[in-house]
Amino acid sequence: DAGVTQSPTHLIKTRGQQVTLRCSPKSGHDTVSWYQQALGQGPQFIFQYYEEEERQRGNFPDRFSGHQFPNYSSELNVNALLLGDSALYLCASSLDRGFNTGELFFGEGSRLTVL
Amino acid sequence: AQSVSQHNHHVILSEAASLELGCNYSYGGTVNLFWYVQYPGQHLQLLLKYFSGDPLVKGIKGFEAEFIKSKFSFNLRKPSVQWSDTAEYFCAANAGNNRKLIWGLGTSLAVNP
Numbered sequence: 001d002a003g004v005t006q007s008p009t010h011l012i013k014t015r016g017q018q019v020t021l022r023c024s025p026k027s028g029h030d031t032v033s034w035y036q037q038a039l040g041q042g043p044q045f046i047f048q049y050y051e052e053e054e055r056q057r058g059n060f061p062d063r064f065s066g067h068q069f070p071n072y073s074s075e076l077n078v079n080a081l082l083l084g085d086s087a088l089y090l091c092a093s094s095l096d097r098g099f100n101t102g103e104l105f106f107g108e109g110s111r112l113t114v115l
Numbered sequence: 116a117q118s119v120s121q122h123n124h125h126v127i128l129s130e131a132a133s134l135e136l137g138c139n140y141s142y143g144g145t146v147n148l149f150w151y152v153q154y155p156g157q158h159l160q161l162l163l164k165y166f167s168g169d170p171l172v173k174g175i176k177g178f179e180a181e182f183i184k185s186k187f188s189f190n191l192r193k194p195s196v197q198w199s200d201t202a203e204y205f206c207a208a209n210a211g212n213n214r215k216l217i218w219g220l221g222t223s224l225a226v227n228p
Contacts, residue, residue: 042207042218042220043159043205044218045215048214055214056214090159103164104151104159
């Protein structure tokens with residue numbers, strides 16, 4: 001049973017560029033959440049997708065956008081990259097239980113470095 | 116603002132020592148509480164969770180946590196740590212009407228053999 005897979009694992013971009021990160025949820029999971037984890041910090045919630053729609057969003061600017069596909073996989077897009085966007089981006093999948101987040105299953109993350 | 120705070124940022128213990136990691140949250144209503152662990156080079160994984168019921172919850176690998184509503188706390192404990200418990204530990208919470216998890220800054224635990 002495959003867990004959560006993310007790609008790419010590492011990438012380097014320059015300021016102003018755009019990046020797309022990809023996530024395949026754990027088999028049977030229908031909900032995908034994205035988190036940003038800066039060095040020495042806990043994860044920060046970016047948004048959650050369910051039924052191909054953004055269901056809830058954290059305090060991130062519109063430069064951060066996402067998508068969920070019919071097979072439940074998801075993408076995170078960041079436009080106009082800033083140095084401060086350098087972080088580990090985590091994808092977490094779960095089974096929808098309404099407002100109860102339940103157990104999140106995490107991928108290894110995508111390490112983004114913005115130069 | 117809703118927040119989760121972890122009091123210990125770095126903890127160093129010898130094997131067989133007892134462990135207690137503090138976690139406090141700021142929600143006033145219904146709350147779901149979690150402890151996640153990240154072993155070196157691995158992804159985050161759930162240690163234990165509290166939704167309702169018995170405030171003493173048991174997780175994997177001998178960990179337990181106690182929910183004390185009056186203190187807004189959810190401290191993690193283990194009576195005897197092992198070298199393999201060396202990891203980063205995160206406390207997280209979500210309010211009853213909110214789907215996002217709020218995370219603490221994490222505690223780095225190093226267990227010396």
